[in-house]
Amino acid sequence: MSREEKVRRALGKPARYGPDLDLKAYVREAREWPTASIEELPKEVTGRASEVGVDGSGSGVYFQVDRSVVYRAVERMYEGKVEVLSVREAFEKYDWVEKLFWKLVEPDTDKYTALAYLEPDEGYFIRIHRGAKVERPIQTCMFVSTDKLDQNVHNLIVAEEGSEAHIITGCTLHPTVRSGLHVGVSEFYVKRGAKLTFSMVHAWAEGFDVRPRSRAVLEDDATFVSNYVCLKPVRTFQALPEALCEGKNSRVRFNTVIYGSGSSVIDVGARAMLRGAGSRAEIVSRVVASDSSEVCARGVLIGEVGDVRGHTECMGLLLSEDASIRAIPELVGRSVGAELTHEAAIGKISEEQVEYLMARGFSREEAESLIVRGFMDVGMLKLPAGLEEKVKETVDSIARKMY
Amino acid sequence: MLRVEDLTVEVHGKTVLKDVNLEVPEGEVHVLFGPNGSGKTTLIKTILGFSAYKVVSGRIFFKGRDITDLPTHERVRMGLGVAFQNPPQIRGVKLIDVLRKLDIDGEDVSALLREINLPKEFLKRDLNVGFSGGEVKRTEILQVLAQKPDFVILDEPDSGVDVENMVLIGKALNGFLKQRSGLIVTHMGYIMKYVDADVAHVILHGTIVCSGHPTRILTQILKEGYRWCERCPERRRCVGR
Numbered sequence: 001m002s003r004e005e006k007v008r009r010a011l012g013k014p015a016r017y018g019p020d021l022d023l024k025a026y027v028r029e030a031r032e033w034p035t036a037s038i039e040e041l042p043k044e045v046t047g048r049a050s051e052v053g054v055d056g057s058g059s060g061v062y063f064q065v066d067r068s069v070v071y072r073a074v075e076r077m078y079e080g081k082v083e084v085l086s087v088r089e090a091f092e093k094y095d096w097v098e099k100l101f102w103k104l105v106e107p108d109t110d111k112y113t114a115l116a117y118l119e120p121d122e123g124y125f126i127r128i129h130r131g132a133k134v135e136r137p138i139q140t141c142m143f144v145s146t147d148k149l150d151q152n153v154h155n156l157i158v159a160e161e162g163s164e165a166h167i168i169t170g171c172t173l174h175p176t177v178r179s180g181l182h183v184g185v186s187e188f189y190v191k192r193g194a195k196l197t198f199s200m201v202h203a204w205a206e207g208f209d210v211r212p213r214s215r216a217v218l219e220d221d222a223t224f225v226s227n228y229v230c231l232k233p234v235r236t237f238q239a240l241p242e243a244l245c246e247g248k249n250s251r252v253r254f255n256t257v258i259y260g261s262g263s264s265v266i267d268v269g270a271r272a273m274l275r276g277a278g279s280r281a282e283i284v285s286r287v288v289a290s291d292s293s294e295v296c297a298r299g300v301l302i303g304e305v306g307d308v309r310g311h312t313e314c315m316g317l318l319l320s321e322d323a324s325i326r327a328i329p330e331l332v333g334r335s336v337g338a339e340l341t342h343e344a345a346i347g348k349i350s351e352e353q354v355e356y357l358m359a360r361g362f363s364r365e366e367a368e369s370l371i372v373r374g375f376m377d378v379g380m381l382k383l384p385a386g387l388e389e390k391v392k393e394t395v396d397s398i399a400r401k402m403y
Numbered sequence: 404m405l406r407v408e409d410l411t412v413e414v415h416g417k418t419v420l421k422d423v424n425l426e427v428p429e430g431e432v433h434v435l436f437g438p439n440g441s442g443k444t445t446l447i448k449t450i451l452g453f454s455a456y457k458v459v460s461g462r463i464f465f466k467g468r469d470i471t472d473l474p475t476h477e478r479v480r481m482g483l484g485v486a487f488q489n490p491p492q493i494r495g496v497k498l499i500d501v502l503r504k505l506d507i508d509g510e511d512v513s514a515l516l517r518e519i520n521l522p523k524e525f526l527k528r529d530l531n532v533g534f535s536g537g538e539v540k541r542t543e544i545l546q547v548l549a550q551k552p553d554f555v556i557l558d559e560p561d562s563g564v565d566v567e568n569m570v571l572i573g574k575a576l577n578g579f580l581k582q583r584s585g586l587i588v589t590h591m592g593y594i595m596k597y598v599d600a601d602v603a604h605v606i607l608h609g610t611i612v613c614s615g616h617p618t619r620i621l622t623q624i625l626k627e628g629y630r631w632c633e634r635c636p637e638r639r640r641c642v643g644r
Binding site (some may be wrong): 101233314350351352353355356357359360361362363364365370371373375376379392 | 410445453454455474475476479480485487490491493495496500501506515536546550583
């Protein structure tokens with residue numbers, strides 16, 4: 001059977017986790033957006049993008065609305081250090097891109113990868129050149145402006161030997177969009193000694209479905225930090241990004257901060273495969289569930305060789321009787337000497353903590369807000385200053401609105 | 404300043420304090436001695452109005468006002484301040500978050516940190532997470548000093564603290580208490596080496612059984628333990644002021 005045929009068949013294949021979606025519920029038609037500078041984009045677009053950390057001030061910027069690449073550029077001082085292209089352009093420019101595309105993520109994994117394969121809507125290509133230290137974050141935005149659209153992007157990120165960079169990906173939608181589907185396939189190649197931080201911030205809507213599919217491969221001494229923040233309601237979200245620590249002494253860390261609200265169904269987490277001697281993985285999540293949201297947090301660690309270490313930690317805070325949190329740590333040791341540990345706890349706001357803070361003069365409401373804000377511990381993500389402020393503002397407004 | 408009248412308190416349906424009477428006049432510092440489990444911490448938490456401590460009968464007055472039914476933060480805003488024995492760990496909430504609420508400026512914070520020998524990085528650490536016993540104590544004392552309450556309650560400020568830090572804490576507290584009223588709860592009495600107290604009380608099985616001169620009572624306890632109080636035929640009147 002040809003790959004094409006296999007992928008077509010996979011269009012009917014539900015994902016392993018998360019609610020199954022009917023792909024017929026979405027539309028493919030979206031108007032073309034002309035290329036434009038960030039300043040020329042409508043205020044509703046730039047305002048929303050800025051909330052998820054994309055204001056155009058990155059060392060490189062990629063902005064996609066629906067199916068159109070509206071802007072991509074690299075600051076002059078970073079030319080030769082970083083490249084930001086659409087994947088289409090990257091295919092035209094480099095022969096080797098084809099060899100990396102759909103290599104880490106199989107297109108027939110499930111109906112969403114199949115959709116991204118068969119109905120692709122661009123996506124970005126980011127290459128950080130060998131040895132380049134890109135101090136200022138690269139900003140990318142995937143924006144949905146058409147109601148009911150399925151936006152299927154495929155991103156390719158290559159951090160070459162010894163390079164260092166931080167990529168922010170903000171995904172959000174126009175205030176008028178109520179429903180739709182975002183599928184985002186991302187393949188990361190973190191080469192020898194490279195350090196790549198990838199921070200994804202999502203702000204969707206209560207009727208919107210999201211299915212990111214990503215995989216990273218790490219060479220010797222490579223470091224990959226993947227942050228995921230979702231503080232706004234969504235209809236359903238499911239992702240289990242994976243890192244393959246192939247190289248010796250490679251390091252991966254996945255941090256997830258979720259605030260489940262409304263009737264959001266969120267299945268999130270990460271998987272790390274430790275294959276290189278001395279490789280390390282950490283998967284940390286902080287989950288708050290309010291209203292009638294359901295959040296499942298997974299952390300899967302697989303130790304394939306000895307002398308590897310992994311830890312997964314999930315802390316859940318339940319704010320409502322109608323909400324639920326599941327924490328599922330999974331450890332698989334396949335070699336003597338693989339040290340894998342987990343820690344998980346779900347609870348409510350501790351009365352002892354609240355009263356302690358009240359004894360310092362906080363009212364009950366202030367104390368509870370402070371505890372929730374602290375629990376979501378945005379500081380652990382070590383986000384770039386501008387983005388950290390944005391995320392903290394959102395956390396603060398959530399904490400204020402709790403009462 | 405603080406008056407507790409015929410206070411009976413239940414915790415999870417069990418009577419822990421029974422008919423407790425205690426009065427600390429303005430400008431005085433009292434000590435409350437008692438063995439483990441005698442009700443010392445329960446009395447403090449009841450004075451603060453913590454929810455698990457149910458007042459079955461009796462009243463608590465602070466600055467002449469009945470505070471028995473007031474929420475904790477209002478009692479605190481009236482001028483009550485407590486250094487806890489076992490404060491909870493709170494992830495993500497930093498010491499600096501609490502100090503900001505206490506409205507204290509940066510220079511004063513630095514001075515306090517120096518005074519009680521606490522490194523500056525503690526301000527940005529999660530409250531009590533990974534702190535040693537001595538660090539917990541010093542952090543508690545720091546918060547109370549920053550709070551500047553009119554009435555200070557110290558719950559076992561001397562337990563789990565090494566000698567050098569005990570001297571620092573003792574010095575800081577003695578100066579602080581000179582201008583204030585307070586209640587110091589201790590079962591070992593080490594803090595008494597550093598702090599001048601006016602009156603001591605002994606609590607046994609949830610009832611204050613004797614009040615008197617702090618040094619005399621402490622000497623007696625150190626000599627014979629709390630068994631002496633159990634046996635004492637004259638309780639409440641056994642050691643004169």
